[in-house]
Amino acid sequence: MAAVRRSTRAAARPGPPPPPPRSSGAPVTRPTSRDVAQAAGVSQATVSLVLGDKWRGRVSARTAELVRTTATELGYRPNLAARNLRLGSTRTALLVVPALTNEFFARVYTGAARVAALHGFGVVLYLSPDGTGPARDPFASARAALDGVIASSMAADALDAIGGPELPLVMLDSDPDGGxxxxxxxxxxxxxxxxxxxHLLALGHRRFLHLASAVDSWTFDVRATALARALPPGTGLRTVRSALDVGAATATMEAALADPAHRPTAVVCDDDILAVGACKAARRLGLRIPADLSVTGFDDMALATAVEPELTTVRIPAERVGEQGMDALLTVLDGRTWTAPPLPLELVVRGSTAPPAAR
Structure with missing residues (x-):
């Protein structure tokens, strides 16, 4: 009841006092948690619980909101260094991705950072182009600088340089049986x-080319296996591999489509970037999309609607991947077990697919 009476009195107050005026000669004093407690009419312990996000079940939601509002109005910022020493925690997560030049991973970062901010965490990026990490650890000691790591399976090779077995690790789009x-x-x-x-079988396609990623990653292995299993007997499937680059994909597809006698009617690509390369190659060879060749992508990046015709592709909720990655790390740090079903994907049908031309 005492806490309720304090919060009621605080709610009736006209507001926290304004910060003292600055003088040219006097040093500026940062507001402290004691100042927040006094202005809000609560104890310093209550301020610590609320700003440390440990108030649930101990402080009312109304009091928690009052403390947060008061802290904001006073311009209070916690002393992170002192808090980290006290708690043995940096409240920092490392996100390991191949490169932010790929829109997919930029979206993953956006989702992870959004959830992290809600819990007072920061997200630091460790870019690992083509699955190979930088030459040295970005921290003097990753184990001391981090609370945990979130990593894409495409950047798994970089993990050897980071942390150790005691550092919590959340893997994204990775083999759950790999341990x-x-x-x-x-x-x-x-x-x-x-x-x-x-979708392609229903349109009448029976000759397929799989433009697969040359990146050695579990996620692309699963896509290849799934496609092969999904095609019934009597259909033809050929696979060629390319780096995840429009230029490389264009060159690969020009070679694959050069012989008219062995051309597929549909190209299934592991990624929208590869699909754009496939479209460029088709046009260079005088092929019309989708009249002469249907093309599908995977990811549904902005690139998918920047080409003409727009790509039929599989939409991956990249921001949700980042959000769940951070949720999973927070769950593990809280000593609980993370369980969640695979995130659903959606086929988005656009103009790059149509029934095959009669031959």
Missing amino acids: GASAFVNLALTDGMDAVAA
Whole structure:
């Protein structure tokens, strides 16, 4: 009841006092948690509970909101260094991705950072182009600088330089049976590729080319296996591999489509970037999309609607991947077990697919 009476009195107050005026010669004093407690009419312990996000079940939601509002109005900022020493925690997560030049991973970061901010965490990026990490650890000691790591399976090779077995690790889009991680956040990849195959088969396609990523990663292995299983007997499937680059994909596809006698009617790509390369190659060879060749992508990046015709592709909720990655890490740090079904994918049908031309 005492806490309720304090919060009621505080709610009736006209507001926290304004910060003292600055003088040219006097040093500026930062507001402290004691100042917040006094202005809000609560104890310093209550301020610590609220700003440390440990108030649930101990402080009312109304009091918690009052403390947060008062802290904001006073311009209070916690002393992170002191708090980290006290708690043995930096409240920092490392996100390991191949590169932010790929829109997908930029969206993953956006989702992870959004959830992290709600819990007073920061997210630091560790870019690992082509799955190979930088030459040295970005921290003097990663184990001392981090609370945990979230990593894409495409950047898994970089993990050897970071932390150790005691550092919580959440793997994104990675083999859940591979072990070595505290939690996994995965996608319904097989369902996505099944949807692509069903769509093309329903249009009447029977000769397929799989433009596969040359990156050695579990996620692309799953896509290849799913496509092969989804195509019934009597259909033809050929696979060629390319780096995840429009230029490389264009060159690969020009070679693959050069012989008219062995051309597919549909190209299934592991990624929208590869699909754009496939479209460029087709045009260079005088092929019309989709009249002469249907093309599908995977990811549904902005690139998918920047080309003409727009790409039929599988939409991956990239921001949700980042959000769940951070949720999983927070769950592990709280001593609980993370469980969640694979995130669903959606086939988005656009103008790059149509029934095959009669031959």
